[in-house]
Amino acid sequence: MDLYLPIAAMSLDVFLLLALGGGVGFLSGVFGVGGGFLLTPFLIFIGVPHAVAVASSANQLVGASVSGALAHWRRGNIDFQMAFVLLAGGLVGSAAGVWLFAVLRRIGQIDLAISLSYTLLLGTLGALMLAESTRAILRLRKPGGPRRKLHQHIWLHGLPLKMRFRRSKLYISALLPLSLGFAVGVLSAIMGVGGGFVMIPAMIYILGMPTSVVPGTSLFQIIFVAATVTVLQAVGNGTVDVVLALVLLVGGVVGAQLGTRFGQRLRGEQLRAMLAFIVLAVAAKLLFDLTVAPPDLYSLETIGP
Amino acid sequence: MRRGCWFLAIALAASSAVPAVAAEPLIADLTSHFIAITTGFTGTDVVLFGATDGTGDVIAIVRGPEHDAVVRRKSRVAGIWVNTQQMTFTGVPSYYAVYSSRQLDEIAPPSMQALHQIGLVNLRLGAAEKNRSPEEINDFRAALIRERQRQGVFGDGVGRIAFLGDRLFRATIPFPADLPTGEYRVEIFLVRDKAVISGQTTPLYASQAGIDADVYEFANREALLYGIIAVAGAAMAGWLASLPFRNA
Numbered sequence: 001m002d003l004y005l006p007i008a009a010m011s012l013d014v015f016l017l018l019a020l021g022g023g024v025g026f027l028s029g030v031f032g033v034g035g036g037f038l039l040t041p042f043l044i045f046i047g048v049p050h051a052v053a054v055a056s057s058a059n060q061l062v063g064a065s066v067s068g069a070l071a072h073w074r075r076g077n078i079d080f081q082m083a084f085v086l087l088a089g090g091l092v093g094s095a096a097g098v099w100l101f102a103v104l105r106r107i108g109q110i111d112l113a114i115s116l117s118y119t120l121l122l123g124t125l126g127a128l129m130l131a132e133s134t135r136a137i138l139r140l141r142k143p144g145g146p147r148r149k150l151h152q153h154i155w156l157h158g159l160p161l162k163m164r165f166r167r168s169k170l171y172i173s174a175l176l177p178l179s180l181g182f183a184v185g186v187l188s189a190i191m192g193v194g195g196g197f198v199m200i201p202a203m204i205y206i207l208g209m210p211t212s213v214v215p216g217t218s219l220f221q222i223i224f225v226a227a228t229v230t231v232l233q234a235v236g237n238g239t240v241d242v243v244l245a246l247v248l249l250v251g252g253v254v255g256a257q258l259g260t261r262f263g264q265r266l267r268g269e270q271l272r273a274m275l276a277f278i279v280l281a282v283a284a285k286l287l288f289d290l291t292v293a294p295p296d297l298y299s300l301e302t303i304g305p
Numbered sequence: 306m307r308r309g310c311w312f313l314a315i316a317l318a319a320s321s322a323v324p325a326v327a328a329e330p331l332i333a334d335l336t337s338h339f340i341a342i343t344t345g346f347t348g349t350d351v352v353l354f355g356a357t358d359g360t361g362d363v364i365a366i367v368r369g370p371e372h373d374a375v376v377r378r379k380s381r382v383a384g385i386w387v388n389t390q391q392m393t394f395t396g397v398p399s400y401y402a403v404y405s406s407r408q409l410d411e412i413a414p415p416s417m418q419a420l421h422q423i424g425l426v427n428l429r430l431g432a433a434e435k436n437r438s439p440e441e442i443n444d445f446r447a448a449l450i451r452e453r454q455r456q457g458v459f460g461d462g463v464g465r466i467a468f469l470g471d472r473l474f475r476a477t478i479p480f481p482a483d484l485p486t487g488e489y490r491v492e493i494f495l496v497r498d499k500a501v502i503s504g505q506t507t508p509l510y511a512s513q514a515g516i517d518a519d520v521y522e523f524a525n526r527e528a529l530l531y532g533i534i535a536v537a538g539a540a541m542a543g544w545l546a547s548l549p550f551r552n553a
Contacts, residue, residue, distance in 0.1 A: 006517040007524060009483065059535050066543030108377050108388045116385075227536040234532030238525060242535045249539055253546030290385040298448030299388070301375045302399070 007241035008052045014247060016046065021060070021251025028064055028252070029071070029259020030266070031200070031215065031275045036061050036193035036226075037122065039248065040114075041282060050111050052241055054101075054191065055233035059245035060252060061193075061226035065219045067253040071260040072216025079167035079213045083221040085174055086181035086199075090225040093185020098232040101189050105237070108301070115286050117191055122283035125201055130276035132205070136269040168209045168217075176207060181221070188229045196222055197279060211268045330358045330503040331495040333365075333474075338507070340480060341514040348482045351509065353404070353466075353491060354475040361497040362405070362412045363466050363474050364423060367509075369400025369458065370487030376445045376452075392445040395431040399485035401453075402460035404476045406468055412496050421494065421501070425450055425459060457481045486511050 002011040024039045036057045043053035072078055104110040163174045180202050184195030199218045203209045209217070234240040263271065333355025340349055353365055374397040377388040403424055405412070419427045430449065432442050453459035458481070466476040478491075489509035495502045513521060524531045 004517055006513075006520040011482075059539055061539075062536050063539035063541075063543035063546075066540045067547045068543075070544065070547040108375065108391055112385075112387055223540070227540070230536050230539075231529065231532035234524065234535060235528045238528060240524070240532060240535050242520065242524075242531070242538065245535065245539060246542065249542045249546075253543055257547060257549075292386075293381075294379055294386055296448070296451070297379045298445070298452065299377050299379070300449055300452040301377070302372045302397075 003243070003247065005048075005241050005244045007239065008048050008056075008244060010047065012046065012048075012244075017244070017247045018251040020046075021248035022255040023251075024248075025064055025252030025255025026259040026262075027255075027278070028196075029068055029256035029261075030263035031196070031259075031271065036188075037118070037191070037197045038278070038282060040191060040193065041118065041286065043244075048244070049239075050114055051105065051237060051239045052244070054114065055230070055237060055239035056241045056244045056248075057193070058188065058226050058229040058233060059240050059242065060248040062223060062230060063245075063249040064252045064256055065222040065226060068256045068260060069216060069219040069223060071257060072219060075216070077213050077216035078220050079165060079209070079217045080220070081163075082165050082168055082170075082177060082207075082209070082213075083217050085163070085177040086184075086217075087221045087224050089178040089181025089183075090185040090188070090195075090221060091228055093182035093187075094189050094225055094228045095185075095232065096182075097186035097189025098229065098236050100186065101233075102236055104190075112290075114191060115290055117187070119283050119286045119290065121187070121198060122279045123287070125197065126276050126280035126283055128205075129201055129272055130280065133269050133272035133276060137273065140269065165209075168207075168213055170208060172207065180206065181225075185225055185228075188225050189232070195225065197275075200275075215263075330361075331363075331493065331505055332356050333363075333493045333505055333507065335491065335507060335509060338509050340484070340509070340511040342484070342486065342511065342518070343513075343515040346482055348484075349480055351478045351480065352475060353478055353493070354473070355493065356472050357474070357495055358472070359497075360471050361495050361502060362407050363468075364406070364409070364413065364421075364494045364496060365404040365466060365476060366421070366423060366492045366494075367400065367402045367404070367478060368398045368490045368492070369485050369511075370489070371396045371398050373397065374449060376449050378445070378448070392432060392437065392442070394446070394449060397430055397449065398428070399487065400458045400480075400489065401425065401428065402464060402478065404464040404466050404478070406466040406474060409463055412499065414499050417496075417499070417501060421492070424463075457483075458485060480511070484511055486513055 003014045003017070004011045020039070020042055024042070027038065039060065040053050040057045043057065044050055069078065101110065104113045162171060164171045180199070184199050187193060187195045187198060196218045200214055203214045203218065204211060230240055333353060336352040336354070340351070355363075357363065373393060373395050375391055375393050378390040379386045380389045382389065403409075409418065409424065413423060418424055422428055428450070430446055432445070450459060454461055464476060464478070466474050468474045489511060490506055491509055492504065492506050494504045512518070
């Protein structure tokens with residue numbers, strides 16, 4: 001059954017969109033990432049214009065992360081204090097990102113920027129996460145090793161403006177989560193992602209937060225970053241397709257709830273290894289597409305109404 | 306289709322009943338001047354019909370609303386494909402098709418085809434940058450036309466105008482499901498002895514209708530409000546969906 005999408009100006013199969021939303025939502029619930037990093041490329045693969053895919057994914061993320069965050073909130077897994085500091089950076093970052101998006105679009109490099117940022121980020125993160133989780137799994141197999149510290153202190157934690165985050169049992173510089181939030185905000189705007197896949201590893205490895213509060217906190221602040229991006233994209237670029245976003249959501253929210261429960265049965269290390277594999281696979285696919293000669297070297301864009 | 310026949314009958318009656326009034330060498334019209342694109346729209350046919358004051362050939366050109374268009378060319382930089390060159394064309398029609406009652410070259414000399422922009426090769430597209438070589442402009446121009454043909458909005462060949470007897474003619478103009486919206490212009494020329502005897506232009510409007518059109522309209526006019534509603538709707542849907550799982 002085909003559905004006409006008013007902003008994308010194309011027809012797509014409803015069940016394809018529902019399945020896509022459901023699958024991505026499930027992953028989102030399991031890993032606490034918004035899933036946008038998978039949704040946007042898949043939308044592009046099925047022919048949605050890059051700009052519309054990015055903006056509508058951000059819209060869909062609002063709903064998906066509300067649903068996911070509520071599930072984590074009931075289990076008390078959100079560090080609100082940390083979330084608000086991240087958010088302060090995130091809001092400034094997303095405004096900067098939407099502006100950058102418009103500039104890149106004007107000079108004709110937005111498609112490249114989207115693909116390249118995905119490839120670089122996903123490739124680096126995937127490799128790091130895979131290496132770390134493999135070490136962790138190996139360490140578990142070998143009992144009697146030295147007990148791990150709660151978290152490692154690195155020089156970044158010693159920067160000025162120190163704050164105490166009770167829920168995360170941390171006493172670190174507020175500049176750290178602020179700049180992390182900013183960077184993720186920029187990514188959200190350019191890539192249509194909540195940035196969970198960057199945020200989560202950074203929260204674990206850079207901030208040193210306990211794994212249990214990471215997904216909930218990440219999802220909670222993604223709600224607000226994604227909402228800001230959606231509004232800014234609607235105003236600045238007119239590329240938010242609300243029909244597309246809502247159909248994806250219907251599949252996505254159900255998938256997210258199931259995913260959250262499934263995720264609780266898995267061990268942290270296994271979870272991180274699985275996420276690493278998915279991230280690496282998407283990066284490989286995107287890199288492959290960039291290096292393959294396009295069928296037509298020329299492309300056309302109509303300007304104006 | 307049926308309406309087309311009906312109009313033809315009127316045209317026929319009019320032309321035979323009062324031949325003295327037929328001072329106009331060419332009279333033509335469309336069965337419809339408005340195309341409504343609704344949710345279930347799968348394309349439509351519009352019939353062009355009319356009468357001439359004697360023998361001769363008819364050529365018709367259908368042009369969609371004009372926009373500027375940017376053509377970009379990719380080349381390989383450090384192993385990946387990047388847009389490296391671009392050229393802007395002004396006044397590019399979003400739809401273009403030619404219809405003729407006979408082979409164009411038999412009835413219209415090249416100068417006439419060029420003057421009236423008959424055929425894709427004669428389409429005047431203004432390149433915004435003047436400091437590019439003619440070969441370069443030609444390559445980009447060809448790419449633009451190729452892309453438009455792939456989208457199905459530039460006709461590949463010449464459509465057929467059928468004559469009923471010497472004076473009455475008709476042609477069926479098919480429009481695709483995703484035709485660009487806006488004001489179209491249908492130019493009709495009466496050609497006799499390799500010269501244009503008479504010409505007429507008639508408008509045609511294509512616009513979105515129904516809920517989709519309202520959404521599109523609203524998103525453009527009230528972008529901020531649209532964005533806020535989109536966010537609120539998504540947040541609401543997320544909350545609703547989590548309710549059944551509350552006691553899990």
